[in-house]
Amino acid sequence: MSDPTREPAGERTHDLTHIDETGAARMVDVSAKDVTIRTATATGRVLLAAPAVAALRAGDVPKGDALGVARIAGIMGAKRTPDLIPLCHPIAVQGVEVVLDVVDSGVEITAKVRTADRTGVEMEALTSVTVAALALIDMVKAVDPAAVITGVRVEEKTGGKTGVWTRP
Numbered sequence: 001m002s003d004p005t006r007e008p009a010g011e012r013t014h015d016l017t018h019i020d021e022t023g024a025a026r027m028v029d030v031s032a033k034d035v036t037i038r039t040a041t042a043t044g045r046v047l048l049a050a051p052a053v054a055a056l057r058a059g060d061v062p063k064g065d066a067l068g069v070a071r072i073a074g075i076m077g078a079k080r081t082p083d084l085i086p087l088c089h090p091i092a093v094q095g096v097e098v099v100l101d102v103v104d105s106g107v108e109i110t111a112k113v114r115t116a117d118r119t120g121v122e123m124e125a126l127t128s129v130t131v132a133a134l135a136l137i138d139m140v141k142a143v144d145p146a147a148v149i150t151g152v153r154v155e156e157k158t159g160g161k162t163g164v165w166t167r168p
Contacts, residue, residue: 038159077131
């Protein structure tokens with residue numbers, strides 16, 4: 001399905017940084033970029049049935065502390081991003097905050113990742129949210145096997161040449 005808000009591949013007006021002159025994928029050389037403080041915040045949701053929400057609120061999930069496990073998984077996910085996403089740079093992740101908020105429709109997840117490095121941490125924030133969501137589903141699947149991850153997206157990034165970007 002095409003997205004009318006995006007340029008078609010044959011009509012790009014800029015160079016693709018992750019493609020070399022032969023069209024092969026490559027890792028971008030960021031060694032000449034300045035080290036700056038960079039942050040990224042991502043969010044997502046796990047939609048759950050009412051019994052799973054009730055079990056989370058009561059602390060009565062059969063596998064144990066589902067929210068605690070998901071929080072730690074989100075932190076680990078941010079730290080392991082370059083092992084999972086082929087062209088991500090290994091960077092010094094210097095802070096990860098993962099917040100899980102139980103709401104009537106499920107769990108809202110927010111991850112904020114910080115570094116002082118040459119490239120941003122958007123992928124780390126997205127990976128953090130997604131891994132936290134997967135861990136949460138693993139913890140509650142006996143109560144709600146139909147749980148759904150949805151709406152994973154970057155909300156804000158700071159630092160680097162482009163400065164601050166916030167989702168409109």
